[in-house]
Amino acid sequence: MLLRLAQRFLVLLASLLAASALVFAFMQVLPGDPARVALGMNSSEESVDQLREQFGLDRSLIVQYADWLRGMVTLDLGVEWVSKAEIAPQLIDRLAVTGWLVITAMALALVVAVPVGTWMAVRHRHLDGVVLSAISQIGVAVPAFLAGIILITYFAKRWQWFPSGGWVPPAEDPLGFLSRLALPAVALALVQASILARYVRSAVLEVLREDYLRTARAKGLRPMQALTRHGLRNAAIPIVTVLGLQLATLLIGAVVVERVFVIPGLGSFLLDSVASRELITVQTIVMVLVAAVLIINFLVDALYLAIDPRLRTGGR
Amino acid sequence: MTTTTPSDRARGQAGNNPTERAGSRESAPPDAPRGEDPETVLTVEGLDVGAGTTQLLHDVTFSIQRGERVGLIGESGSGKSLTALAVMGLLTEGLAAHGEVRLAGRDASLLGASESRMSRIRGRDMAMIFQEPMTALNPTMKVGRQVAEVMTQHSQADRRSAQRKAVQLLDRVGLPDPAAVARSYPHQLSGGQRQRVVAAIALANDPLLLVCDEPTTALDVTVQALVLDLIVSGVQERDAAMLFITHDLAVVATVCERVLVMYGGRIVEAGPVADVLGNPQHRYTQGLVAASDLERSRTDPGRSPLDTIPGNVPPAGKFPDGCVFRNRCAFATKACEQLPPWTPRGEHPAGEHASGYACFHPVGSDRDE
Known part of the structure; x- marks a missing residue:
């Protein structure tokens, strides 16, 4: 099992390297001189040259690429061209904000979707199962930004239970942090929970038909016991796949929801950096997003190995 | 229990503490309810199974004595597995069973019994x-x-001793290095090894009744006999009753003492295997027997290999x-x-x-050839 895990890890490192090269190459292909773009069209030739020299843009591409890679590994990405602010500390702060948001949303979605989806499967011939299934169908169709706006309208504006936006780090003010996290996390989780619940439903329906569940019943397990002890772990295999994909879409969804709730996360950092034409910053944020997706995929693979013993030995 | 009168017992049986094994085998009540033979382990009476308006089993009636091995044969789709699942109370949702299924020592029919009561019986009795x-x-x-x-599950052992017993059971069903098998995944x-594991699970709590649904059909011919052997000896050691479903008449002949022939959801013939x-x-039985009569096809070269x-x-x-059976007869x-009436033999x-x-026209009646 460790050998398999090591293999997957090597694959992860290789794909990270390949992805960084791709991201770097794409940024080079963009038309225009980044230094001139950063300084504006009316800047003097002199100041553009100066900036180019200052940030090493006159060096060969290979050297620039290697320098960027080194910077990401050592967390020393230099300063922004115009504002002269350090990139790395900002990036880490923003990443933490988005991380909180995405992980909370995913956790919420899981906590809701697994029991609800299981219930929908067990009761699929009954009215409650069908009604839940229909509700989840509607949930799938509501985009996160719309959910966010609706939540703000009622919970922040009308009833004023939660602030309508903004952000406080958890260490500074834990309660304020939670109250500001609640609405955007719910907005993100709503869609994901609906999607996930539907996958849980079909995975559990699949498992309910399995022979080993009948064996478990023949051993004297009650239907729910048989399902929780023998079914859920097997149902988890397809669910984990969906979970990985959802985390990736959540990262993207967070960009929009951060706008709605005025949250200083990675998404708004990306949009701001694009607006102010900070090439290295944009390039690094894109790389961070790509890396996050790759790492999620690696974790999904690792989870497969933990869940399904058949994959560990490579048999069948 | 020794002072109860027969009528007390008849009334009290259903109300027994369900966690206590009602009428344990050693003290099988001499005055079993309903005047039945106390040796009777399973009684199925007038069992009907239907899905919506479609009736799948009709008036299935049979019983199995303690230590008796009864075969249930018939073509695919004749209702054999359905009978077994109805007895176990494991019919899939949407199938409804009517009639009576009684297990030794339990007066009330198992059909319609609550899930919690059934789950205490399944896997143990x-x-x-x-x-x-x-x-x-x-x-x-x-x-x-x-x-x-x-x-x-049935509180027969705590976690640790159950693990130890599991290894012993795996040993008893003939698995080499049972400790290693216990640590492996299916x-x-x-x-063949997996079917031995399934047999070990089934025999773990010394059940009164073992239901086998074509247990060797999916196995290689070479291991079929071995697995059959261990199932039969496991049943014999425990003096358990067995209902053995198969479509292989040779298997019935070696494993069972009595056989039920099923077709179209009805039992059409029953009796000792030799008869x-x-x-x-x-x-229908005549056709089944002819269809598997290898001996005759070998000795009579003019015939097609097998009758169908x-x-x-x-x-x-x-x-x-x-x-x-009349549309194929x-x-x-x-x-x-x-509907032809049941003719005892x-x-x-x-x-x-x-x-x-x-x-109506049994073999040997005047219309025969």
Whole structure:
């Protein structure tokens, strides 16, 4: 099992390297001189040259690429061209904000979707199962930004239970942090929970038909016991796949929801950096997003190995 | 329990503390309820199973004595597995069973019993071995735990001693290095080994009744005999009753003492194996026996390799009225549009349904050839 895990890890490192090269190459292909773009069209030739020299843009591409890679590994990405602010500390702060948001949303979605989806499967011939299934169908169709706006309208504006936006780090003010996290996390989780619940439903329906569940019943397990002890772990295999994909879409969804709730996360950092034409910053944020997706995929693979013993030995 | 009068017992039986094994085998009540033979382990009476308006089993009636091994044969789609699942109370949702299924020591019918009551009986008083060993075990749980679970579930052992007993059980079903098997996952075992594991699970709590649904059909011919052997010896050691489903007449002949022939959701013939297979009365049984008569096809080179029964088994619910076999039967007459009555054959201690047939034109009657 460790050998398999090591293999997957090597694959992860290789794909990270390949992805960084791709991201770097794409940024080079963009038309225009980044230094001139950063300084504006009316800047003097002199100041553009100066900036180019200052940030090493006159060096060969290979050297620039290697320098960027080194910077990401050592967390020393230099300063922004115009504002002269350090990139790395900002990036880490923003990443933490988005991380909180995405992980909370995913956790919420899981906590809701697994029991609800299981219930929908067990009761699929009954009215409650069908009604839940229909509700989840509607949930799938509501985009996160719309959910966010609706939540703000009622919970922040009308009833004023939660602030309508903004952000406080958890260490500074834990309660304020939670109250500001609640609405955007719910907005993100709503869609994901609906999607996930539907996958849980079909995975559990699949498992309910399995022979080993009948064996478990023949051993004297009650239907729910048989399902929780023998079914859920097997149902988890397809669910984990969906979970990985959802985390990736959540990262993207967070960009929009951060706008709605005025949250200083990675998404708004990306949009701001694009607006102010900070090439290295944009390039690094894109790389961070790509890396996050790759790492999620690696974790999904690792989870497969933990869940399904058949994959560990490579048999069948 | 020693001071109860017969009438007390008859009334009190159903109300017994359900966690206590009602009427344990050693003290099988001499005054069993309903005046039945106390040796009777399973009684099925007038069992009907239907899906919506389609009736799949009709008036299935039989009983099995303690230590008796009864075969249930018939083509695919004749209702054999459905009978087994109805007895176990494991019919899938949407199938409804009516009639009576009684297990020794329990007066009330198991049909319609609450799920919690059934789950205390399943795996302890009656157990089942399924057809497909490749999928019958949970692929994500170690084999030892799956065997131990059936004991902990019924509080027959605590976790640790159940694990120890599981290894012993795996040893007793002839698995080499049982400790290693207990630590492995199902996919690391062969089909024959897995079926031994399933047998170990089924026999773990010394059930009164073991139901086997074609336990060797999916196995290689070379391991079939070995697995059959261990199932039969496991049943014999425990003096348990066995209901053995198969479509292999040779297997029935070696494993069972008595056989039930099923077609179209009805039992059409029953009796001791030698009578039913050696001298069948019902025309369907006759066809079945002829279809597997390798001896005759070998000694009579002019014949086609094997006789077949003309036509196919109709889909569920499409069997004819009256005699279910009449649309495939060469001897059918107008009379067969009525349901043929059960004709007992000889005397059998388990009652008239233990041996007999339901046919208007049995083999040897005047219309025969």
